Amino acid sequence: MTQPRSKQRSVPHMEGPTFLSYSPDGAKIVTGGLEGLIKIHSTSDPSAEPKLLDQDFGMINEVKFLENSILVGCEDGAISKLNSKTLQFEEFFCRTNLPVRQLLSYSSLFTAIMSDDLNIKLVSNTDASIGSLEVAKKNVIALTACKKEKIFGLDSDGNLIIWNTKDLKQATYPIIQTLPKIGQSGTRLDSGDICRIDCSPKGDIVALPDNDRQVLIIDTQNYTTLKILPKELRPYSVVKFSPNGKYLATVTKTPDLKIYKCDDWSIIKEIQLDYEIVDLSWNPKSNQLGFTDWEGGLSTVDDVIDISEELISPIANITLDEISPNGDLKDEDNKMDFDNDIDIDNDLDNISLNDDGISLNSELDRSPSPQPEDGHYQIKSSFVPGSFVSTPTNQSILHFNTQGYIRLSNQEPSTISVNYFDTTTNQNVNLTNRSNYNIGYLNEYGFLLVKTEYAENDPSSIYFQTTTLVGDQIKWNLNFDSKVNIVGCCLTQLGPLIITDDCRLHWFSKSGQELLIQTSHHQNFVSCASKDEKIFLLYADNYQYKFVVLEAFNQEHIKTLVPLTDVAIPVTDNVEWIGLSDEGLPMMFTSDGSFLVYHQDAQSQPGFWYPVLDIPYNKKIPFHYPIGGSLGQVYLVSVDRQDNWILSPSIIQETWSIPLVILQTKDKESAGYDSELVEKRIIIDLLKSLPTLNFDQDQLLQETLLDHDKLLIKYIYHTAKTNQPDVKTLDLCKNLTKPEDIQNVIKLVRSLQNAGLVQKLENYLEEYEDNLIQARVNSNGKRIGEFNNGGNISKYSR
Known part of the structure; x- marks a missing residue:
């Protein structure tokens, strides 16, 4: 070696x-x-x-x-x-x-x-x-x-x-x-x-x-x-x-x-x-x-x-x-503690006995520890709307669709109540009370309740029920007799999809018939979401998230697995929630407060995750949590963290737009800028997604970032010169990260005698610089590093 x-x-x-x-x-x-x-x-x-x-x-x-x-x-x-x-x-x-x-x-x-x-x-x-x-x-x-x-x-x-x-x-x-x-x-x-x-x-x-x-x-x-x-x-x-x-x-x-x-x-x-x-x-x-x-x-x-x-x-x-x-080790009196498992010096310093005199080091089976008296349970879960886990601290979870709201609540630790709120009649309808389920999924096709731990010959491992308030309802239990644990589930237009910890996907019809079992992409399953025929699966591979969007139009269509694609977000960021928009666009909310939408067209392969909205993920109580969205809107609910994540039954709609730099344009010159910028973004995103960069890669990244910004300034000037809508020029300008670049754009636009656009750009620059100053103040405030009752922090030289 x-x-x-x-x-x-x-x-x-x-x-x-x-x-x-x-x-x-x-x-x-x-x-x-x-x-x-x-x-x-x-x-x-x-x-x-x-x-x-x-x-x-x-x-x-x-x-x-x-x-x-x-x-x-x-x-x-x-x-x-x-x-x-x-x-x-x-x-x-x-x-x-x-x-x-x-x-x-x-x-x-x-x-x-x-x-x-x-x-x-x-x-x-x-x-x-x-x-x-x-x-x-x-x-x-x-x-x-x-x-x-x-x-x-x-x-x-x-x-x-x-x-x-x-x-x-x-x-x-x-x-x-x-x-x-x-x-x-x-x-x-x-x-x-x-x-x-x-x-x-x-x-x-x-x-x-x-x-x-x-x-x-x-x-x-x-x-x-x-x-x-x-x-x-x-x-x-x-x-x-x-x-x-x-x-x-x-x-x-x-x-x-x-x-x-x-x-x-x-x-x-x-x-x-x-x-x-x-x-x-x-x-x-x-x-x-x-x-x-x-x-x-x-x-x-x-x-x-x-x-x-x-x-x-x-x-x-x-x-x-x-x-x-x-x-064995010698004790303080220079004698061995044990001789043939007998404590020969009788000091018992290396053996622990319970009240009955039985060694706690023995291999006897013991029953699980009792739950604490304060009502907290040891099995916990992160909060994921749409896909839910039943715990006493997640007492209520809301899901939004075009017909109304579906809410799951477990007033008792082992019971889940499913309620459908019809927005047209403002009526709550209780659909079912089920016990001993701790994972599930809700959408317009129905709701799915699952027991995650394997139980042999359990006739009700999986429960499915439609949520249609009129017409026939479908209900069934399924004995999932497989010696594996369920780690995720969702509902498609075909029926339920079950993900197990042996890296398999189990497809079922709405009537409960098993359609297909296939090996999944990766063992580290994180979360899933579905909308109509689309299924969004998220996996993790060490420090890198990976995802895939499958389409399940019919049984034949699901037989081919699509390769995984990297999610190019910083390694310091974590995915909190995933979903699909009403149009089927993959959406993601991260712990840094970014709401991202995946956009892909003929020119952007493999596509990009665009941060379209910042949702403050801080100590504000309550704060807004995403539960869905459409093209141009995000559906948010108001969450009170201090009240066990109880959700307020009101939807806030925030608007967003995919940056216009990636949208199709009419003139050939703009199309050329679009194409070049997409190429630069692909290189930048690929380099930033690498866990580490060598000298040549780092140099390439810096050069590409510089070329990208120069190209963007030319594109902004082109849109302003050709009398395209001011909003496009302003949106393009928001992709610049340096105040001096924005100032150069203002100088170029001023030469075009477009006073209205100049004013908009100057207002944006002022707001941008204020945000930078505030960010530095906040950062410096934290860097002081003083304890609330004394203590000093030392930064080591890098």
Whole structure:
């Protein structure tokens, strides 16, 4: 094997998600990320230039700073080992066949390696011997470990898995407990995000961010939910216990950083950060927190807790000669804790017993933990109108169509009521009350209720009913006897479509007859929507969303799958909702507040997602959420977040337009501009969709952006000169991003003696510059980074 290639850069600067790790003495921080570069920062001087290693590791997914080495886990499956003193490449620590997702050095002896498959390796830091954790049934998407012989993992179905690593010399480490559905299935990793869980140093508590913007605190001694941290406006991204286990740091996508005191779960510090955080870590030797963001930045915060109490718990340096032949560790009295599973020194310090005297480390099955008394349930879901999930916090969901509104509500946790509101008569009609369904879909063809978990010989796994208020109604139950779980569903003019977690699409007729089963596009299904014969399917592949629009005119038509197309949105943005307009145009709403419409014509292949409307996704209560749309309009509902996402029964219609630059024009010169601009946009969007750019690609992007703006200015002048409608010139001008370019346009238009258009452009420029100034003020306000009760933030040099 060859070592990573050398790479010269004049300006050390990282872009994209970046990860960090403190050195054991707390004096240094290592960072690495999307760009493939490793930097070493000094915690004593944040303004100092970091040490930049001259190797290019490719896309870095994890870094770990050990006592004598630094481990670098990469997208290509390689884990490189660097000397922490000389910072030179030593060897490939290990190599996997799939991208490394997480490196977990849970002791000074072993490192756990998590990839995209079911196998998790344990590699000795001393002799490179390899063991593995007992294989879980589903992919493990997050991993954490304590110093008390346990590793905790969260799988893609939301199960919390616990492995016993007491014997450090085993080939396979057994699963001792699986807590079913402790977290919501389809965790955020499947939609392009990094899911991070954490446990306390003793392993008695696990913090688990769920899909309902909460953090579950799990007691691993009796397997119950100890606490649910308050729901936030946006999901949690990282949680991290302090080295002594007395504090928990949490970061949301807002991004807000909060420090909780674990004895009473009170918030002792709070700060609003600049950028969305990727990774978070405590300095092992001080009360400092370090964090990295999606822009490649590194920051630290000092004085996050009161250090009148000792932050650091004493951690003994374990050496190989302190390990007994069977892997046990010597105790304080220099005796082994166990001899043939008997606690020979009777101190019980490494064994936990329940009230009946039974070891909690045994492999006995235990019943699921009871639900908390405060009414919160552990299985949560994000809010997706049209496609719904039944939870006590999603008590009411509204769906809009041309005939009226359909609302689903579950006044009791296991019962769903479907109501149809006829706008012509202003009457509510209750259609059905069904129990034990937790996923479904609504549109003009009817409603579909589904049980997501496989239950053998369940005669009512799927329920379908039309919503026609006059004429015959169709109702049927279906025994979906397939040993798989349902992850999505929608309704087409053919009938129901069911998506299962074995990458299959199940097509049914309206009468309940199975029409076709076919392999789907990708295993990471995110969401779906349908309108008439069109079906919009969204998938995720690491940091990239992919989508496809199928047409289901008849049974023959659905037999051919269309290839997936990338969704070119920033990796920092998440899709919150998808739908199809009344005309069948794919629509999308993202967590950054962008409402996008997919437009494709003969000249724009493969087509573009155009941001046609900005919907503020902030702390405003209530705020507007999209539930549909038509060509030129978006249907919004008013949502009160503080009232469990109850929707107001009123539709707000916002207007929008696809930028005129892509519309067909009458004169040949305009058509030529249209064609050239589309070509430039294709190049720009393709380059921006790449996870990382090399020097040549970056240069091409900058040149293409410049050519695009020059071409656009010429096109704007052409439209003004040929007396085309002022609105077209103004709309084209809104595609310019630099105030100086807009000023040049105004000078050109002024020479044409069109005073009315000049005034409109000047008004737009004034508004545009005001928005830029306000954005800078807001940004600077956040960059100050002051806690509500003290603390300072340090920005590290890039």
